[in-house]
Amino acid sequence: MLLETLRCENGRVFHLPYHQARLDRSLKTLDSLQRYELKSLIHPPEEGLYRCRFLYDEIGYTVEFHLYVPRVITSLKLIYDDTIEYSLKDSNREALNALFEQRGECDDILIVKNGLLTDTSIANIALWIEGKWLTPQTPLLEGTTRARLLEEGFLTPAPLRPEDIAKATKVAIFNAMVDFLEVESGIIP
Known part of the structure; x- marks a missing residue:
């Protein structure tokens, strides 16, 4: 399945138009007629910082929310x-x-x-x-x-x-x- 990872904080989804554009391009690359409107499908928790995983293919999708703990990269x-x-x-x-x-x-x-x-x-x-x-x-x-x-x-x-x-x-x-x-x-x- 393909994937979009979105930052969600205190009920807000960040930079949604960029994720929607990439999702649309990816489905087009796969010659898929399927369309998903992220704005209507992603409803994050009202409090906290989450990593939303939107997994999708031509058949369907799933939405997961995981509390975000950043990796330390030095x-x-x-x-x-x-x-x-x-x-x-x-x-x-x-x-x-x-x-x-x-x-x-x-x-x-x-x-x-x-x-x-x-x-x-x-x-x-x-x-x-x-x-x-x-x-x-x-x-x-x-x-x-x-x-x-x-x-x-x-x-x-x-x-x-x-x-x-x-x-x-x-x-x-x-x-x-x-x-x-x-x-x-x-x-x-």
Whole structure:
């Protein structure tokens, strides 16, 4: 099944139009005529911070709410894999989990595909280089927070390579749950 992960806090769903747009694109990619209107299907708890998992396919959907406990990410390990594919946000994360297991002492991984930086196991990334936040022009997954930050002009897409890490003075990860978070220790080759 495909998946949308949405931040819900105190009864409010964050950045719903970006999730709806990705869901619609994903169904179109699958040549599905099915449509789901997230606004009418997601009713979060009135109190607390939750990670909403909207799982769907051409046949149906389920909605789950989980209290959100953020993962602490202070370091990323470069992992090289030219075959990884994750262009649709899928609930099957076996390939990503196998790469994540190679992180060693780091908190997460940063995947390099075909010589270019892509994503961590759970987030898109950005590097602060020469006064601007650059994000990989070819991520594994075009995240909803990435789409919003690009639209706002906060991020600039660029073909980032591992050697560009040395030029960066800051590194950040971002997804629907953490929004935009700088990684303190950086990237370990």
